[in-house]
Amino acid sequence: MIGLADASLLLVVAIFAVSAGCIGVAGWRLSLVADKLADRTGMGEIIAGALFVGAATSLPGAITSVTTALQDAPSLAVGNALGGLTAQTAFIAVADLFYRRANLEHAAASTTGLAQGVLLVALLAVPLIASVQPPITLWGIHPASLLIPVGYGFGLKLLARIQDEPMWNPVQTDETRETVSDPDESEDATSDRSLWLRFFLYAGVTAAAGYFIGESSIALVDKTPLSESAVGTLFAAVANSLPELVTAIAAVRIGAVSLAVGDVIGGNAFEVMFLCVADFAYDGSIYEAMTDQDRTTGLIAMLMTAVLLLGMLRREKFGIGKIGFESALVLLLYAGSVALLFV
Template identity: 50%
Template sequence: MLAQWSTSGLFAGFAVAALVVFISGLRLTGLADKLADRTGLGEAITGAVLLGAATSLSGTIVSITAAYDGFASLAYSNSIGGIAAQTAFLAVADVTYRKANLEHAAAELANIFQSVVLIVLLALPLLAVNVTEFTIFAVHPVSLAIPVIYILALFATRDLRETPMWRPVSTRETRTDSPDKEDGETRRTSTARLFLSFFALMAVMGVAGWVIAKTAAEITGRMAFSESLVGALATAVVTSLPELVTTVAAVRRGALQLAVGGIIGGNTFDTLFLTAADVTYRDGSLYHAAGMEDYFWTVTAILMTGVLLGGLILRQRMGPWRIGLESVALLVIYAGAIAIQATAG
């Protein structure tokens, strides 16, 4: 059906779907913050699980749809490119928080642990591509290991929050995760209704993600663009817009752990794109079908996560332009990666 659309119509459809994703993301932050208080899970875990999964749904649909249609590189680069983009968004959020370095103020051990898990999960595709291709019903064993590690890490994160063996030093710039006071109208809204609204927005974003995947695949073929370039710098950035919106909104609400946890949790959740895409890609291992341009973004994502992890541990109070040095480094790395990819593409 899309083959009959004009090129301008395809770009218009892509833009409308991107706008839907953007607007939906605006509403999600407030709902996630309320649910963090109502459920007692805390901002970091709610950001890592609930908000991270919700804002990543459109990207998941893009990777699944692209893989099913045979666009292995687009499916892979959409997942990994989104991780790099979202990590850069955290640096943007740091710019908007003027009181101190965001990574210092949002001290939370769960976010540090999730960053370690993310590096491990990102290393698995590199391991897969460097050994002989082997699949089980056209699914690589690494794709089976990723969700297992992800789920085990969630349980470990919960235990870490309940009985931490390490605690960050509290300073006057540190913002603690404490429940917000609800007004009368908010209290009248049941927790079930909050969840219902949250999942409704997720569904809308999922449909928008499907439209983005279909239009992007058609544009890629029609304009002879590189799948990796489109995946990492078009679909990945567009489907990552909810993370940017929700992160900046969370910072402005003072929900700093939710902001950082939403990005790191969303990035960790994004590795599940690879499993979903490998299952729907029927021509063998997704990891062996992806190209070196795609693995360039994998290494970039690992590098950016390592820098972020260092910032979370070091907790610099203030750096240049009132942001952390790690935020400056993240923006430089991401901009450099874009320049290299654009030149190569």
């Protein structure tokens, strides 16, 4: 571990800012590579968003949660994971501002997207339940940390089945953007090997930056009056979630609206699994360390997801000015979750 206990506050802030910038730039590049991989693999943009971009852009957050849990800062690890859920869901509303044909919830509605959101709510319920139950551990690991990844694996299998054999589909409208892309000559000229090498290179950059986000976050707690929960939920979570913001906006600008939604919701599922990894690293049950503030953040994330899903079911074409009613409500809920950190 690279300790920053002796570093000045200015240096700590600089390291945090540079790391966040690296995460944002590498995340943007990841979105372009992932969109091509989605076409090459035939998995579709929703599944590709969950696996390729969702996993890779979640690496910095996972590294942050592990390093902070190892250094006995469980509230920072939990805040980073749960704060990432609220921040990334709010990023869908921000991306909505960049898609002018219709509200993003209208254009990106799909059976797999809805299923992803339901899966996320189910996964998020597990750690929240575990946090209010006795801290049972088996070899130092809470059973919830084994249940969550197993549930996610079954969920991915269900998503693939829903995509291949949907029992119902959203009505196509003039504003709906199809998720199937037609590869052009320039894309075909890039080899699969080159795409995968770039994918892992950018993912590695975000992972390394996530480590420094964790180290600088611990230093911020020591050098400022901010609590671990506040630093983790607001600063570390937002910094580690920048790839989801950049990739969602980039995907929307090139018309891959389903990739944008799949990236964010898929990334949110990995945020829940951060808690499992942190539980492995922490000496005890990470869920026992969750505070009422953490549980509130988790419940608000669940509520924001429900609003987003209802928006995808309602499929209102236009809302208030440049943003849909559901997106506006999601942003208000996020602002409320931030305000509650300081109450």
